[in-house]
Amino acid sequence: MKQDDLLSKFPRAQLMSGPTPLERLDRLSEKLNIELWLKRDDLTGLGFGGNKTRQLEFYFGDALAQDADTVLITGAVQSNYVRSAAAAAARLGMKSVLQLEERVPDMGPEYYQSGNVLLAKILGAEHISFPVGEDEAGADLALHKRADELRAQGRNPYVIHLGLHHPPLGALGYVAAGQELHQQMQDFDAVVVPTGSGATHGGLLTGLKISGSSAKVMGICVRRNSQLQHERMVTVVENLANLLGIDPSALVRDIETRDEALAPGYGRLGPKSRSALELMAQTEGIFLDPVYTAKTFAGLLDLVQRNEIRRGQKVVMIHTGGLPALFGYQKELE
Template sequence: MTQDNKLDGFPRAQFMSGPTPLERLDRLSSELGIDLWLKRDDLTGLGFGGNKTRQLEFYFGDALQQGADTILITGAVQSNFVRSAAAASAKLGMQSVLQLEERVPEMGQEYYSSGNVMLAKILGAEHMSYPEGEDEAGADAALHARADELKAEGRTPYVIHLGLNHPPLGALGYVFAGQELCQQMPDFDAVVVPSGSGATHGGLLTGLALAENSSSVYGVCVRRDSEKQKARMDTVLQKVADLLGIDAAPLRDRINVLDDALAPGYGKVSGMTRAALEKMARTEGIFLDPVYTAKTFAGLLHLVSTGEIQPGQKVVMLHTGGLPALFGYQNELVDDLT
């Protein structure tokens, strides 16, 4: 499977100035007995950075081609995606409508006012809410209802969908990232990534395949158990393959998801998550977020402890950013950090 410039036919807005750093974690490498590297996609730049910048380049490219002036998107209350979309909209002189879903129950006031919520308000985004957290079709439908209202006002809206029945254009950002990683480091044994919507995980896996890299890709579940996430990844990879006109079968054969760090569920902080967040900060001076990257690192530590990742192997962990969410989780984190 080769690249053949398969991404060239897709419109793309330029939000990134270049490749993100690939940083060796010397102290953790010594402690864990592996050669550990961090792909710093927390440093993508736009609006506090994070992995969603790569995805939004393709969504906004499509939106601009369609003449859109307003972007609508849905996500959790502390969603990095919606905050990044608001930043991208501001940069391009567009309006943004952010729908916040109730995915994480029993959270304190800071969760609803700090972190990504505060940043999106500074960016001038319109906010709306959706009462369910596991109803992707309903959330998308609510966006389309608001989009119809905007059309009646003379605007040209563009909806970034959450549900799997739409092409995952954002995944193309991580097809590109997979190829970028292989240019930075041609040989490595494994990549560990968060696996939620599947766009980052699926895109990266596809990008590695197009670069003819056969390294293991471990997706750490952050929202669903491994059985449900594998089924989702089957669909995501098929849809990415359809976009690129390639065979999905070799991609789907490489799906590897683990849910050992998922409990007690999406957006909830466990002792395992806190320990991973603390270890990265106190060993390397790098912050992780409680929803995605701390669980990803916890999953990596589990893979090392079980021997799935073996001593001496060269391993890359993808840091997807999400740092503003730390401030929305202060009640869940501060009292428990020692």
């Protein structure tokens, strides 16, 4: 099967306005002695943009194919995913139910009121809460409980699952992104991407490799240590390959994860991430978010320092967006 045909069998809602820009960061390239490019998936457009728009095209495509009128999704309090889902639902004339998990302890009141939380309220989303942050199966079950209640009220709900035991439809969005990036530029040495749920990382790796790219795909851990994330990525990539009907073995061999920038943990802004966030802003005038992209850039800087990214190499960093979360981290940033 041709690579262009791999995605055609999956229903897809049109949420992207077109390819996102690929920009060379001239001042940082000079400073780091590499050629650094930024894939601007913070500019996907819908509802403050971000990488989740790509993933939601396939989930909402499936939801519309099932005549769903309500979408339910789970994520952290400042989740870009749930905010993007609320925006997509609004565009498509659907209701959204956002389940917010307690993943980040000891945060100030602005974390629960500002940023993505505020935007989702403006979008008209229903909010429910889940008190645990590391129970994907429990979070999915809680969504299904609310879905059953909605079904009893005559609605037709659709659940976007978090757990690994469901088809990774969202990862298809980054298979398309990998193909898009390969069309924009083919001679780069490495691409650096955040790795959390694994959909963005796994989809990008798959999209690039089936396009014929030989570039390394380096996943910077934002939620789990490198060993645990690598184990998760094997499952994600195998599930995605099975969904596409391709052999996963070569993809699994190319999985790389790094956790040097993870501390002090998911959703926490450590010294490395804060320094990386400020360096990007003060050198290129581009903002990073504290949960994903600040850690990603910090991980990239560490790779340069360790000479795993060598002088003169051409490197692409995926900017996954998430900028509304900055306002939920005012206390940490100040």
